[in-house]
Amino acid sequence: MITSILTGFVSVVSAIYLLDRMAHHIEFQDVPGGRKRHHTSTSLVGGIAMVAGILTLAFTNTGLFGDEKIVLASMVVLMSVGVLDDIRDISAYPRLMVQLGSACAIFYFQDLRFLHIGDLLGFGDIGLGQLAVVFTCIAVVGGINAVNMIDGLDGLSGGL
Known part of the structure; x- marks a missing residue:
C-alpha cells in the first residue's frame, strides 16, 4: 500500500x-x-x-x-477534452456530452452503477431500481464537475 x-x-x-x-x-x-x-x-x-x-x-x-480499463479510458478522454478546452475554450454542451458519454460507458461496459443510496430519510435503505442508470450518470457527471470546480480554485484538487 x-x-x-x-x-x-x-x-x-x-x-x-x-x-x-x-x-x-x-x-x-x-x-x-x-x-x-x-x-x-x-x-x-x-x-x-x-x-x-x-x-x-x-x-x-x-x-x-x-476491470478498470473503461474507467481509465474515460479518464483519459475527459483529460483530453480538458486540455482542448484550455486551448480553445470549448462550450459547455460538448463537454457535457463527453461527460455523459463517459458516464454511460462506465455503466454499460463496467456494469458499475448505484443500486441503493442508503438510509437517507431514516425509513430504511432506498433502492434505485430502474432509476439506477440515470442516478449513476448524474452522479458521475456531478463528480466530474465537482473536481473541475475544485481544480479551478488555484489547483486545489491536487491536494485532495
Whole structure:
C-alpha cells in the first residue's frame, strides 16, 4: 500500500516538474485576468500530471489494473477534452456530452452503477431500481464537475 502511494506521488511530482517546464516553452499557460485570481501565468498541466500519476499507478500495480480499463479510458478522454478546452475554450454542451458519454460507458461496459443510496430519510435503505442508470450518470457527471470546480480554485484538487 505504501509503495503504491509513493509510486503515485513520485509519478505526479515528476510529471508536474517535466510538464511545467514544457508548458513554459509551448506557452500552455493560463494568463491572469477576468475571473482568474492568480497574478502570474500558471501552467495548465496539473490535470495531465494527475492522470499520468493515476495511469502509472494503474499500470505498475497489477491489483489496480484489471476491470478498470473503461474507467481509465474515460479518464483519459475527459483529460483530453480538458486540455482542448484550455486551448480553445470549448462550450459547455460538448463537454457535457463527453461527460455523459463517459458516464454511460462506465455503466454499460463496467456494469458499475448505484443500486441503493442508503438510509437517507431514516425509513430504511432506498433502492434505485430502474432509476439506477440515470442516478449513476448524474452522479458521475456531478463528480466530474465537482473536481473541475475544485481544480479551478488555484489547483486545489491536487491536494485532495
